[in-house]
Amino acid sequence: MTRALPSTLRLLAAACAAACIAAPAFAAAPMAKTPAPGYFRTMLGEFEITPLSDGTVDLPVEKLLNQKADKTTGALAKAHLKTPLETSDNAFLVNTGKKLVLIDTGAGALFGPTLGKLLANMKAAGYTPEQVDEVYITHFHSDHLGGLLAQSKIAFPNAIVRASKQEADFWLSQANMDKAPAEARDFFKNAMATLDPYIKSGKFKPFDSDGELVPGIRVQGAQGHTPGHATYVVESGGKKLVLVGDLIHVAAVQFDNPAVTIGFDSDQKAAAAARKKVFDAAAKEGALIGGAHLQFPGLGYLRSEGKGYRWVPVNYTQMR
Template sequence: MTKQFAARRTVLFAALAFAGSAAFAAAPMVKTQAPGYYRTMLGDFEVTVLNDGTVDLPMDKLLHAKPAKTEAAFKKYFLKAPIETSVNAFLINTGSKLVLIDTGAASAFGPTLGKLITNLKAAGYQPEQVDEIYITHMHPDHASGLAAGDKAAFPNAIVRADKRDADFWLSKVNMKKAPEASKGFFQGAMAAFGPYTNVGKFQPFDGSTELVPGIKASSSFGHTPGHTTYVVESKGQKLVLIGDLMHVQSVQFDDPSVTIDFDTDSKKALAERKAAFADAAKQGYLIGAAHLPFPGLGHLRAAGKGYQYIPVNYTIPR
Protein backbone atom coordinates (compact mmCIF):
# COMPACT_ATOMS: atom_id res chain seq x y z
CA MET A 1 0.00 0.00 0.00
CA THR A 2 1.49 3.30 -1.05
CA LYS A 3 1.68 6.23 1.29
CA GLN A 4 -0.54 8.19 -1.12
CA PHE A 5 -3.26 5.49 -1.05
CA ALA A 6 -3.10 5.23 2.73
CA ALA A 7 -3.55 8.97 3.05
CA ARG A 8 -6.56 8.91 0.72
CA ARG A 9 -8.11 6.03 2.70
CA THR A 10 -7.68 7.99 5.95
CA VAL A 11 -9.42 11.01 4.45
CA LEU A 12 -12.27 8.81 3.09
CA PHE A 13 -12.84 7.10 6.44
CA ALA A 14 -12.84 10.45 8.18
CA ALA A 15 -15.45 11.77 5.71
CA LEU A 16 -17.64 8.68 6.19
CA ALA A 17 -17.37 8.97 9.96
CA PHE A 18 -18.42 12.61 9.79
CA ALA A 19 -21.35 11.80 7.50
CA GLY A 20 -22.44 9.03 9.81
CA SER A 21 -22.30 11.22 12.88
CA ALA A 22 -24.30 13.92 11.07
CA ALA A 23 -26.91 11.37 9.92
CA PHE A 24 -27.43 10.13 13.47
CA ALA A 25 -27.36 13.53 15.15
CA ALA A 26 -30.22 14.14 17.59
CA ALA A 27 -33.40 15.27 15.81
CA PRO A 28 -35.04 18.43 17.18
CA MET A 29 -38.10 17.88 19.35
CA VAL A 30 -41.37 18.60 17.54
CA LYS A 31 -43.54 19.30 20.61
CA THR A 32 -46.90 19.21 18.82
CA GLN A 33 -49.76 16.75 19.25
CA ALA A 34 -51.65 14.75 16.65
CA PRO A 35 -54.87 16.32 15.31
CA GLY A 36 -57.45 16.31 18.09
CA TYR A 37 -60.35 14.28 16.77
CA TYR A 38 -61.69 10.87 17.69
CA ARG A 39 -64.36 9.04 15.71
CA THR A 40 -66.74 6.29 16.72
CA MET A 41 -70.11 4.93 15.65
CA LEU A 42 -73.32 5.10 17.69
CA GLY A 43 -75.81 2.91 15.89
CA ASP A 44 -76.17 4.52 12.47
CA PHE A 45 -74.74 7.85 13.68
CA GLU A 46 -71.11 8.87 13.30
CA VAL A 47 -69.77 10.67 16.37
CA THR A 48 -66.58 12.72 16.04
CA VAL A 49 -65.14 14.26 19.19
CA LEU A 50 -63.27 17.49 18.42
CA ASN A 51 -60.71 18.81 20.87
CA ASP A 52 -60.43 22.59 21.08
CA GLY A 53 -57.18 22.30 23.03
CA THR A 54 -56.42 22.38 26.74
CA VAL A 55 -56.20 25.08 29.38
CA ASP A 56 -54.43 25.05 32.76
CA LEU A 57 -56.95 25.74 35.54
CA PRO A 58 -56.26 26.21 39.29
CA MET A 59 -58.75 23.52 40.27
CA ASP A 60 -57.33 23.43 43.80
CA LYS A 61 -58.79 26.92 44.23
CA LEU A 62 -61.92 26.60 42.07
CA LEU A 63 -63.35 23.42 43.58
CA HIS A 64 -65.39 23.66 46.77
CA ALA A 65 -63.60 21.00 48.80
CA LYS A 66 -61.02 20.82 51.57
CA PRO A 67 -57.57 21.53 50.07
CA ALA A 68 -55.99 18.41 51.59
CA LYS A 69 -58.74 16.21 50.15
CA THR A 70 -58.41 17.80 46.73
CA GLU A 71 -54.63 17.42 46.74
CA ALA A 72 -54.98 13.75 47.71
CA ALA A 73 -57.42 13.20 44.84
CA PHE A 74 -54.98 14.79 42.40
CA LYS A 75 -52.13 12.61 43.65
CA LYS A 76 -54.23 9.48 43.23
CA TYR A 77 -54.41 10.29 39.51
CA PHE A 78 -50.78 11.50 39.28
CA LEU A 79 -51.89 15.10 38.80
CA LYS A 80 -51.09 18.41 40.42
CA ALA A 81 -52.58 21.88 40.15
CA PRO A 82 -53.01 23.63 37.85
CA ILE A 83 -54.85 20.86 36.02
CA GLU A 84 -54.46 20.75 32.25
CA THR A 85 -58.13 20.60 31.26
CA SER A 86 -59.50 19.45 27.92
CA VAL A 87 -62.16 21.41 26.07
CA ASN A 88 -64.15 19.07 23.83
CA ALA A 89 -67.02 19.43 21.37
CA PHE A 90 -69.03 16.70 19.66
CA LEU A 91 -69.92 16.44 15.99
CA ILE A 92 -72.86 14.14 15.21
CA ASN A 93 -73.54 13.03 11.65
CA THR A 94 -77.02 11.52 11.63
CA GLY A 95 -76.92 10.81 7.91
CA SER A 96 -79.31 13.66 7.19
CA LYS A 97 -77.97 16.38 9.53
CA LEU A 98 -74.49 17.40 10.67
CA VAL A 99 -74.89 18.66 14.23
CA LEU A 100 -72.15 20.25 16.34
CA ILE A 101 -72.61 20.32 20.12
CA ASP A 102 -70.56 23.18 21.60
CA THR A 103 -67.90 25.11 19.70
CA GLY A 104 -64.90 25.62 21.98
CA ALA A 105 -63.32 28.85 23.15
CA ALA A 106 -61.83 30.39 19.97
CA SER A 107 -59.45 33.09 21.28
CA ALA A 108 -61.25 33.67 24.59
CA PHE A 109 -58.70 31.83 26.75
CA GLY A 110 -55.44 32.26 24.89
CA PRO A 111 -53.36 30.29 22.39
CA THR A 112 -53.71 26.82 23.93
CA LEU A 113 -57.38 26.71 22.88
CA GLY A 114 -59.17 27.64 19.67
CA LYS A 115 -58.21 24.50 17.71
CA LEU A 116 -61.72 23.29 16.93
CA ILE A 117 -61.98 24.49 13.32
CA THR A 118 -58.54 23.09 12.51
CA ASN A 119 -59.48 19.73 14.02
CA LEU A 120 -62.88 19.72 12.32
CA LYS A 121 -61.13 20.11 8.96
CA ALA A 122 -58.56 17.45 9.88
CA ALA A 123 -61.50 15.15 10.63
CA GLY A 124 -62.73 15.54 7.04
CA TYR A 125 -65.41 18.20 7.42
CA GLN A 126 -65.76 21.90 6.61
CA PRO A 127 -67.48 24.56 8.76
CA GLU A 128 -69.90 25.26 5.91
CA GLN A 129 -71.22 21.70 6.17
CA VAL A 130 -72.51 22.07 9.73
CA ASP A 131 -76.32 22.26 9.67
CA GLU A 132 -77.12 22.88 13.33
CA ILE A 133 -75.21 23.83 16.47
CA TYR A 134 -76.48 23.07 19.97
CA ILE A 135 -74.88 24.90 22.88
CA THR A 136 -74.89 23.30 26.34
CA HIS A 137 -74.53 26.75 27.91
CA MET A 138 -73.15 30.15 27.04
CA HIS A 139 -69.85 30.16 28.91
CA PRO A 140 -67.03 31.26 26.58
CA ASP A 141 -65.25 27.89 26.42
CA HIS A 142 -68.42 26.39 24.92
CA ALA A 143 -69.80 29.19 22.77
CA SER A 144 -67.04 31.59 21.71
CA GLY A 145 -66.10 29.36 18.78
CA LEU A 146 -69.38 30.30 17.12
CA ALA A 147 -67.78 33.50 15.79
CA ALA A 148 -64.69 34.29 13.76
CA GLY A 149 -64.20 37.95 14.49
CA ASP A 150 -67.56 39.56 13.75
CA LYS A 151 -68.63 36.81 11.32
CA ALA A 152 -70.26 33.43 11.77
CA ALA A 153 -67.65 30.67 11.90
CA PHE A 154 -70.35 28.28 10.65
CA PRO A 155 -72.16 30.35 8.01
CA ASN A 156 -74.88 27.83 7.12
CA ALA A 157 -75.76 26.66 10.62
CA ILE A 158 -78.81 27.27 12.77
CA VAL A 159 -77.75 27.78 16.41
CA ARG A 160 -79.88 26.60 19.33
CA ALA A 161 -79.68 26.87 23.12
CA ASP A 162 -82.16 27.03 25.97
CA LYS A 163 -83.96 30.37 26.18
CA ARG A 164 -83.10 30.69 29.89
CA ASP A 165 -79.42 30.94 29.05
CA ALA A 166 -80.18 33.35 26.21
CA ASP A 167 -82.36 35.54 28.43
CA PHE A 168 -79.61 35.67 31.05
CA TRP A 169 -76.34 35.96 29.10
CA LEU A 170 -77.59 38.07 26.18
CA SER A 171 -79.16 40.69 28.44
CA LYS A 172 -77.43 44.05 28.70
CA VAL A 173 -79.43 44.71 31.85
CA ASN A 174 -78.00 41.60 33.50
CA MET A 175 -74.50 42.49 32.31
CA LYS A 176 -74.80 45.95 33.86
CA LYS A 177 -75.83 44.42 37.22
CA ALA A 178 -73.13 41.74 37.17
CA PRO A 179 -69.85 42.03 39.14
CA GLU A 180 -67.04 43.55 37.10
CA ALA A 181 -65.19 40.21 36.96
CA SER A 182 -68.24 38.55 35.32
CA LYS A 183 -69.03 41.14 32.69
CA GLY A 184 -66.70 39.49 30.20
CA PHE A 185 -68.89 36.37 30.20
CA PHE A 186 -71.84 38.46 29.01
CA GLN A 187 -69.76 40.30 26.44
CA GLY A 188 -68.36 37.03 25.14
CA ALA A 189 -71.80 35.50 24.72
CA MET A 190 -73.11 38.57 22.89
CA ALA A 191 -70.13 38.59 20.53
CA ALA A 192 -70.43 34.86 19.84
CA PHE A 193 -74.17 34.83 19.14
CA GLY A 194 -74.36 38.20 17.40
CA PRO A 195 -73.58 36.95 13.87
CA TYR A 196 -76.49 34.50 14.19
CA THR A 197 -79.06 36.61 16.07
CA ASN A 198 -78.55 39.43 13.58
CA VAL A 199 -79.73 37.24 10.69
CA GLY A 200 -82.36 35.16 12.45
CA LYS A 201 -80.23 32.02 12.74
CA PHE A 202 -80.38 31.74 16.51
CA GLN A 203 -83.46 29.78 17.55
CA PRO A 204 -83.70 29.26 21.33
CA PHE A 205 -85.81 26.39 22.67
CA ASP A 206 -87.77 26.10 25.91
CA GLY A 207 -86.73 23.17 28.09
CA SER A 208 -86.49 19.50 27.14
CA THR A 209 -87.38 18.92 23.50
CA GLU A 210 -86.44 16.88 20.42
CA LEU A 211 -84.35 19.01 18.07
CA VAL A 212 -83.74 16.62 15.17
CA PRO A 213 -84.58 12.90 14.94
CA GLY A 214 -82.22 11.11 17.32
CA ILE A 215 -81.04 14.17 19.29
CA LYS A 216 -82.95 15.61 22.25
CA ALA A 217 -82.28 18.52 24.56
CA SER A 218 -82.63 17.62 28.25
CA SER A 219 -82.81 20.41 30.83
CA SER A 220 -80.10 20.31 33.50
CA PHE A 221 -80.28 23.84 34.89
CA GLY A 222 -77.91 24.94 37.63
CA HIS A 223 -74.42 25.35 36.28
CA THR A 224 -76.02 28.17 34.30
CA PRO A 225 -79.71 29.19 34.20
CA GLY A 226 -80.30 27.22 30.99
CA HIS A 227 -77.61 24.54 31.09
CA THR A 228 -78.65 21.66 28.82
CA THR A 229 -77.48 18.12 28.23
CA TYR A 230 -78.05 16.44 24.87
CA VAL A 231 -79.22 12.86 24.41
CA VAL A 232 -78.17 11.14 21.19
CA GLU A 233 -79.78 7.81 20.28
CA SER A 234 -79.55 5.50 17.27
CA LYS A 235 -80.49 1.83 16.91
CA GLY A 236 -80.83 1.33 20.65
CA GLN A 237 -77.44 2.91 21.46
CA LYS A 238 -77.35 6.02 23.61
CA LEU A 239 -74.86 8.81 24.29
CA VAL A 240 -75.59 11.56 26.82
CA LEU A 241 -73.48 14.71 26.51
CA ILE A 242 -73.46 16.22 29.98
CA GLY A 243 -71.74 19.53 29.27
CA ASP A 244 -70.40 21.04 32.50
CA LEU A 245 -72.15 18.77 34.99
CA MET A 246 -68.58 17.80 35.82
CA HIS A 247 -65.21 19.53 35.46
CA VAL A 248 -62.57 17.41 37.21
CA GLN A 249 -62.57 13.66 36.66
CA SER A 250 -60.09 12.97 39.46
CA VAL A 251 -62.33 14.60 42.08
CA GLN A 252 -65.99 14.67 41.08
CA PHE A 253 -66.50 11.03 40.10
CA ASP A 254 -65.19 9.85 43.47
CA ASP A 255 -67.15 12.60 45.23
CA PRO A 256 -70.01 14.09 43.17
CA SER A 257 -70.86 16.48 46.02
CA VAL A 258 -67.90 18.72 45.11
CA THR A 259 -69.06 21.87 43.32
CA ILE A 260 -67.10 24.59 41.54
CA ASP A 261 -66.91 28.40 41.43
CA PHE A 262 -68.26 28.48 37.87
CA ASP A 263 -71.75 27.30 38.92
CA THR A 264 -74.49 29.93 38.85
CA ASP A 265 -76.54 27.84 41.28
CA SER A 266 -74.31 25.24 42.92
CA LYS A 267 -77.20 23.44 44.69
CA LYS A 268 -79.06 22.84 41.46
CA ALA A 269 -75.85 21.90 39.64
CA LEU A 270 -75.06 19.38 42.37
CA ALA A 271 -78.52 17.80 42.16
CA GLU A 272 -78.28 17.52 38.38
CA ARG A 273 -74.80 15.97 38.56
CA LYS A 274 -75.88 13.36 41.09
CA ALA A 275 -78.94 12.45 39.03
CA ALA A 276 -76.93 12.26 35.79
CA PHE A 277 -74.19 10.08 37.30
CA ALA A 278 -76.68 7.72 38.96
CA ASP A 279 -78.69 7.26 35.77
CA ALA A 280 -75.60 6.71 33.60
CA ALA A 281 -74.29 4.06 36.01
CA LYS A 282 -77.68 2.34 36.26
CA GLN A 283 -78.45 2.33 32.54
CA GLY A 284 -74.91 1.74 31.27
CA TYR A 285 -75.06 4.16 28.36
CA LEU A 286 -72.14 6.20 27.06
CA ILE A 287 -71.46 9.68 28.40
CA GLY A 288 -69.41 12.52 26.97
CA ALA A 289 -68.28 15.73 28.66
CA ALA A 290 -66.56 18.91 27.61
CA HIS A 291 -63.87 18.66 30.27
CA LEU A 292 -63.17 14.96 30.47
CA PRO A 293 -59.66 14.20 29.19
CA PHE A 294 -59.87 13.90 25.40
CA PRO A 295 -61.62 12.06 23.79
CA GLY A 296 -64.06 12.60 26.64
CA LEU A 297 -66.18 9.47 26.18
CA GLY A 298 -66.76 6.64 28.62
CA HIS A 299 -69.05 4.80 31.02
CA LEU A 300 -69.77 5.10 34.74
CA ARG A 301 -69.93 2.31 37.29
CA ALA A 302 -71.14 2.81 40.85
CA ALA A 303 -68.27 2.50 43.36
CA GLY A 304 -69.12 3.06 47.02
CA LYS A 305 -70.43 6.59 47.46
CA GLY A 306 -69.02 7.64 44.10
CA TYR A 307 -68.35 6.29 40.63
CA GLN A 308 -65.64 4.69 38.58
CA TYR A 309 -65.11 6.20 35.14
CA ILE A 310 -64.17 3.76 32.38
CA PRO A 311 -62.90 5.53 29.24
CA VAL A 312 -63.92 4.08 25.88
CA ASN A 313 -61.74 1.40 24.37
CA TYR A 314 -59.89 2.73 21.33
CA THR A 315 -61.79 1.70 18.22
CA ILE A 316 -61.65 2.23 14.47
CA PRO A 317 -65.10 2.92 12.91
CA ARG A 318 -66.43 0.06 10.77
Protein backbone atom coordinates (compact mmCIF):
# COMPACT_ATOMS: atom_id res chain seq x y z
CA MET A 1 0.00 0.00 0.00
CA THR A 2 1.11 3.53 -0.67
CA ARG A 3 1.66 5.81 2.21
CA ALA A 4 -0.99 8.53 2.64
CA LEU A 5 -0.06 12.05 1.67
CA PRO A 6 0.40 14.53 4.48
CA SER A 7 -2.87 16.32 5.18
CA THR A 8 -1.61 19.69 3.91
CA LEU A 9 -0.58 18.18 0.57
CA ARG A 10 -3.91 16.36 0.26
CA LEU A 11 -5.74 19.64 0.81
CA LEU A 12 -3.54 21.45 -1.74
CA ALA A 13 -4.08 18.74 -4.35
CA ALA A 14 -7.83 18.86 -3.81
CA ALA A 15 -7.87 22.66 -4.13
CA CYS A 16 -5.89 22.54 -7.38
CA ALA A 17 -8.21 19.92 -8.84
CA ALA A 18 -11.25 21.98 -7.92
CA ALA A 19 -9.75 25.12 -9.43
CA CYS A 20 -8.95 23.34 -12.69
CA ILE A 21 -12.53 22.08 -12.95
CA ALA A 22 -14.13 25.38 -12.01
CA ALA A 23 -11.84 27.78 -13.93
CA PRO A 24 -13.54 29.41 -16.93
CA ALA A 25 -12.12 28.74 -20.42
CA PHE A 26 -10.32 31.76 -21.90
CA ALA A 27 -10.84 32.69 -25.54
CA ALA A 28 -7.89 32.15 -27.89
CA ALA A 29 -5.59 35.17 -28.18
CA PRO A 30 -6.35 37.21 -31.33
CA MET A 31 -3.73 37.17 -34.07
CA ALA A 32 -1.60 40.31 -34.18
CA LYS A 33 -1.12 40.15 -37.97
CA THR A 34 1.61 42.82 -38.07
CA PRO A 35 5.39 42.23 -38.00
CA ALA A 36 8.05 44.31 -36.29
CA PRO A 37 9.01 47.69 -37.77
CA GLY A 38 10.49 47.30 -41.24
CA TYR A 39 14.09 48.26 -40.72
CA PHE A 40 17.40 46.48 -40.26
CA ARG A 41 20.76 47.84 -39.13
CA THR A 42 24.34 46.88 -39.75
CA MET A 43 27.75 48.50 -40.01
CA LEU A 44 29.96 48.78 -43.06
CA GLY A 45 33.34 49.89 -41.78
CA GLU A 46 32.57 53.23 -40.11
CA PHE A 47 29.26 53.70 -41.96
CA GLU A 48 25.86 52.74 -40.57
CA ILE A 49 23.60 51.02 -43.11
CA THR A 50 19.84 50.91 -42.45
CA PRO A 51 17.76 48.97 -44.98
CA LEU A 52 14.17 50.26 -44.94
CA SER A 53 11.12 48.36 -46.11
CA ASP A 54 8.53 50.18 -48.17
CA GLY A 55 6.34 47.07 -47.96
CA THR A 56 5.70 44.21 -50.34
CA VAL A 57 3.72 43.80 -53.54
CA ASP A 58 2.39 40.68 -55.27
CA LEU A 59 3.87 40.16 -58.74
CA PRO A 60 2.75 37.59 -61.35
CA VAL A 61 6.37 36.71 -62.07
CA GLU A 62 5.48 33.68 -64.18
CA LYS A 63 4.09 36.19 -66.71
CA LEU A 64 6.86 38.76 -66.31
CA LEU A 65 10.05 36.69 -66.53
CA ASN A 66 11.29 35.84 -70.00
CA GLN A 67 11.17 32.08 -69.69
CA LYS A 68 8.41 29.48 -69.78
CA ALA A 69 5.92 29.87 -66.95
CA ASP A 70 6.35 26.29 -65.73
CA LYS A 71 10.10 26.85 -65.30
CA THR A 72 9.39 29.88 -63.13
CA THR A 73 6.76 28.13 -61.01
CA GLY A 74 9.03 25.10 -60.67
CA ALA A 75 11.95 27.21 -59.45
CA LEU A 76 9.69 29.03 -57.01
CA ALA A 77 8.30 25.75 -55.67
CA LYS A 78 11.82 24.57 -54.85
CA ALA A 79 12.17 27.68 -52.70
CA HIS A 80 8.74 27.07 -51.10
CA LEU A 81 7.28 30.05 -52.97
CA LYS A 82 4.38 30.51 -55.35
CA THR A 83 2.87 33.07 -57.68
CA PRO A 84 1.89 35.79 -57.41
CA LEU A 85 5.17 36.27 -55.61
CA GLU A 86 5.15 38.58 -52.60
CA THR A 87 8.06 40.83 -53.50
CA SER A 88 9.95 43.23 -51.23
CA ASP A 89 10.51 46.87 -52.10
CA ASN A 90 13.60 48.05 -50.23
CA ALA A 91 15.50 51.30 -49.83
CA PHE A 92 18.82 51.87 -48.08
CA LEU A 93 19.79 54.64 -45.68
CA VAL A 94 23.54 55.28 -45.40
CA ASN A 95 24.91 57.35 -42.52
CA THR A 96 28.53 58.23 -43.24
CA GLY A 97 28.87 60.26 -40.06
CA LYS A 98 28.86 63.44 -42.11
CA LYS A 99 26.05 62.81 -44.58
CA LEU A 100 22.76 60.95 -44.39
CA VAL A 101 22.04 59.52 -47.83
CA LEU A 102 18.91 57.64 -48.87
CA ILE A 103 19.19 55.35 -51.90
CA ASP A 104 15.79 54.86 -53.53
CA THR A 105 12.55 55.87 -51.80
CA GLY A 106 10.03 53.11 -52.39
CA ALA A 107 6.70 53.63 -54.12
CA GLY A 108 4.99 56.16 -51.92
CA ALA A 109 1.34 56.34 -53.02
CA LEU A 110 2.00 55.12 -56.57
CA PHE A 111 1.74 51.34 -56.20
CA GLY A 112 -1.23 50.61 -53.97
CA PRO A 113 -1.91 50.11 -50.26
CA THR A 114 0.67 47.40 -49.53
CA LEU A 115 3.55 49.80 -50.24
CA GLY A 116 4.30 53.34 -49.08
CA LYS A 117 5.65 52.42 -45.64
CA LEU A 118 9.15 53.88 -46.00
CA LEU A 119 8.65 57.10 -44.02
CA ALA A 120 7.01 55.28 -41.11
CA ASN A 121 9.83 52.75 -41.04
CA MET A 122 12.46 55.48 -41.28
CA LYS A 123 10.96 57.11 -38.18
CA ALA A 124 10.82 53.74 -36.41
CA ALA A 125 14.54 53.38 -37.21
CA GLY A 126 15.27 56.65 -35.41
CA TYR A 127 15.58 59.07 -38.33
CA THR A 128 13.36 61.78 -39.79
CA PRO A 129 12.95 62.82 -43.44
CA GLU A 130 14.26 66.27 -42.55
CA GLN A 131 17.64 64.77 -41.62
CA VAL A 132 18.26 63.31 -45.08
CA ASP A 133 20.97 65.29 -46.92
CA GLU A 134 20.87 63.53 -50.30
CA VAL A 135 18.61 61.08 -52.10
CA TYR A 136 20.02 58.92 -54.91
CA ILE A 137 17.62 57.19 -57.29
CA THR A 138 18.71 54.05 -59.14
CA HIS A 139 16.09 54.56 -61.87
CA PHE A 140 12.75 56.23 -62.46
CA HIS A 141 10.30 53.35 -62.13
CA SER A 142 7.49 54.32 -59.78
CA ASP A 143 8.40 51.85 -57.03
CA HIS A 144 11.78 53.57 -56.59
CA LEU A 145 10.96 57.28 -56.75
CA GLY A 146 7.33 57.50 -55.58
CA GLY A 147 8.42 58.05 -51.98
CA LEU A 148 9.96 61.40 -52.90
CA LEU A 149 6.50 62.83 -52.26
CA ALA A 150 4.28 62.54 -49.18
CA GLN A 151 0.70 63.67 -49.65
CA SER A 152 1.76 65.39 -52.88
CA LYS A 153 4.44 67.44 -51.10
CA ILE A 154 8.24 67.12 -50.95
CA ALA A 155 8.99 64.34 -48.46
CA PHE A 156 12.66 65.25 -47.93
CA PRO A 157 12.68 69.05 -47.63
CA ASN A 158 16.41 69.44 -46.97
CA ALA A 159 17.70 66.90 -49.47
CA ILE A 160 19.29 67.17 -52.89
CA VAL A 161 17.93 64.49 -55.26
CA ARG A 162 20.35 62.92 -57.72
CA ALA A 163 20.02 60.44 -60.58
CA SER A 164 21.52 59.76 -63.98
CA LYS A 165 21.05 62.55 -66.53
CA GLN A 166 20.43 59.84 -69.11
CA GLU A 167 17.58 58.52 -66.97
CA ALA A 168 16.13 61.98 -66.42
CA ASP A 169 16.35 62.91 -70.10
CA PHE A 170 14.41 59.77 -71.04
CA TRP A 171 11.60 59.73 -68.46
CA LEU A 172 11.05 63.49 -68.18
CA SER A 173 10.58 63.87 -71.94
CA GLN A 174 7.07 64.56 -73.21
CA ALA A 175 8.13 63.41 -76.67
CA ASN A 176 9.26 60.05 -75.30
CA MET A 177 6.01 59.63 -73.40
CA ASP A 178 3.93 60.42 -76.47
CA LYS A 179 5.56 57.66 -78.50
CA ALA A 180 5.66 55.10 -75.66
CA PRO A 181 3.17 52.19 -75.49
CA ALA A 182 0.01 53.09 -73.61
CA GLU A 183 0.84 50.69 -70.75
CA ALA A 184 4.17 52.46 -70.14
CA ARG A 185 2.92 56.04 -70.02
CA ASP A 186 2.11 56.00 -66.32
CA PHE A 187 5.83 55.55 -65.62
CA PHE A 188 6.50 58.81 -67.46
CA LYS A 189 3.61 60.63 -65.77
CA ASN A 190 4.66 59.46 -62.32
CA ALA A 191 8.30 60.45 -62.88
CA MET A 192 7.32 63.90 -64.11
CA ALA A 193 4.88 64.54 -61.27
CA THR A 194 7.23 63.25 -58.58
CA LEU A 195 10.35 65.10 -59.70
CA ASP A 196 8.64 68.36 -60.62
CA PRO A 197 8.61 69.89 -57.09
CA TYR A 198 12.31 69.13 -56.64
CA ILE A 199 13.17 70.52 -60.09
CA LYS A 200 11.23 73.73 -59.42
CA SER A 201 12.93 74.21 -56.05
CA GLY A 202 16.41 73.63 -57.53
CA LYS A 203 16.90 70.43 -55.54
CA PHE A 204 17.25 68.00 -58.45
CA LYS A 205 20.84 67.70 -59.67
CA PRO A 206 21.44 64.87 -62.17
CA PHE A 207 24.92 63.53 -62.86
CA ASP A 208 26.24 62.61 -66.31
CA SER A 209 29.15 60.31 -65.47
CA ASP A 210 30.34 57.71 -62.97
CA GLY A 211 32.21 58.97 -59.94
CA GLU A 212 32.09 59.94 -56.28
CA LEU A 213 29.00 61.81 -55.11
CA VAL A 214 29.95 62.22 -51.45
CA PRO A 215 33.00 60.76 -49.70
CA GLY A 216 32.51 57.00 -49.55
CA ILE A 217 29.65 56.76 -52.07
CA ARG A 218 30.05 56.65 -55.83
CA VAL A 219 27.76 55.97 -58.75
CA GLN A 220 28.41 53.28 -61.33
CA GLY A 221 26.25 53.04 -64.44
CA ALA A 222 24.46 49.74 -65.10
CA GLN A 223 22.13 50.52 -67.98
CA GLY A 224 19.70 48.03 -69.46
CA HIS A 225 16.83 47.75 -67.03
CA THR A 226 16.21 51.38 -67.94
CA PRO A 227 18.24 53.73 -70.16
CA GLY A 228 20.04 55.32 -67.21
CA HIS A 229 19.83 52.69 -64.49
CA ALA A 230 22.61 53.21 -61.92
CA THR A 231 24.13 51.29 -59.04
CA TYR A 232 25.71 52.91 -55.99
CA VAL A 233 28.91 51.66 -54.38
CA VAL A 234 29.43 52.40 -50.69
CA GLU A 235 32.92 51.90 -49.20
CA SER A 236 34.26 52.36 -45.69
CA GLY A 237 37.06 50.75 -43.70
CA GLY A 238 37.97 48.36 -46.51
CA LYS A 239 34.38 47.10 -46.77
CA LYS A 240 32.20 47.49 -49.87
CA LEU A 241 28.43 47.48 -50.43
CA VAL A 242 26.98 47.55 -53.94
CA LEU A 243 23.35 48.72 -54.11
CA VAL A 244 22.15 47.16 -57.34
CA GLY A 245 18.65 48.56 -57.74
CA ASP A 246 16.74 46.39 -60.21
CA LEU A 247 19.57 44.25 -61.56
CA ILE A 248 17.60 41.35 -60.07
CA HIS A 249 13.92 40.86 -59.25
CA VAL A 250 13.31 37.16 -58.50
CA ALA A 251 16.09 35.60 -56.45
CA ALA A 252 14.72 32.05 -56.66
CA VAL A 253 15.05 32.16 -60.46
CA GLN A 254 17.70 34.67 -61.46
CA PHE A 255 20.55 33.67 -59.17
CA ASP A 256 20.55 30.16 -60.61
CA ASN A 257 19.90 31.41 -64.14
CA PRO A 258 21.07 35.04 -64.46
CA ALA A 259 20.33 35.04 -68.20
CA VAL A 260 16.61 35.26 -67.38
CA THR A 261 15.37 38.82 -67.80
CA ILE A 262 12.08 40.49 -66.89
CA GLY A 263 9.51 42.31 -68.97
CA PHE A 264 10.31 45.57 -67.17
CA ASP A 265 13.81 45.61 -68.72
CA SER A 266 13.92 48.16 -71.52
CA ASP A 267 16.93 46.43 -73.12
CA GLN A 268 16.94 42.73 -72.24
CA LYS A 269 20.44 41.99 -73.53
CA ALA A 270 22.02 44.99 -71.82
CA ALA A 271 20.20 44.25 -68.55
CA ALA A 272 21.55 40.67 -68.45
CA ALA A 273 25.06 41.90 -69.29
CA ALA A 274 24.95 44.55 -66.55
CA ARG A 275 23.83 41.97 -64.00
CA LYS A 276 26.65 39.59 -64.93
CA LYS A 277 29.28 42.32 -64.80
CA VAL A 278 28.24 43.63 -61.39
CA PHE A 279 27.58 40.20 -59.86
CA ASP A 280 30.84 38.70 -61.12
CA ALA A 281 32.80 41.57 -59.59
CA ALA A 282 30.92 41.35 -56.29
CA ALA A 283 31.45 37.58 -56.06
CA LYS A 284 35.17 37.96 -56.79
CA GLU A 285 35.69 40.81 -54.33
CA GLY A 286 33.45 39.48 -51.57
CA ALA A 287 31.42 42.69 -51.66
CA LEU A 288 28.09 42.97 -49.91
CA ILE A 289 25.07 43.30 -52.24
CA GLY A 290 21.89 45.25 -51.54
CA GLY A 291 18.89 44.61 -53.80
CA ALA A 292 15.66 46.57 -54.02
CA HIS A 293 13.57 43.44 -54.61
CA LEU A 294 15.50 40.81 -52.70
CA GLN A 295 13.74 39.51 -49.61
CA PHE A 296 14.00 42.21 -46.92
CA PRO A 297 16.48 43.37 -45.72
CA GLY A 298 17.90 42.57 -49.15
CA LEU A 299 21.52 42.26 -48.02
CA GLY A 300 23.88 39.36 -48.70
CA TYR A 301 26.89 38.00 -50.52
CA LEU A 302 27.30 36.21 -53.84
CA ARG A 303 29.34 33.12 -54.59
CA SER A 304 29.86 32.02 -58.18
CA GLU A 305 28.34 28.58 -58.73
CA GLY A 306 28.25 27.03 -62.21
CA LYS A 307 26.69 29.51 -64.59
CA GLY A 308 24.97 31.33 -61.77
CA TYR A 309 25.41 32.41 -58.17
CA ARG A 310 24.70 31.24 -54.65
CA TRP A 311 23.04 33.89 -52.48
CA VAL A 312 24.27 34.06 -48.87
CA PRO A 313 22.03 36.37 -46.79
CA VAL A 314 23.64 38.49 -44.10
CA ASN A 315 23.57 37.18 -40.57
CA TYR A 316 21.14 38.86 -38.20
CA THR A 317 22.99 41.25 -35.92
CA GLN A 318 22.29 43.41 -32.88
CA MET A 319 25.43 45.41 -33.74
CA ARG A 320 27.39 44.42 -30.66
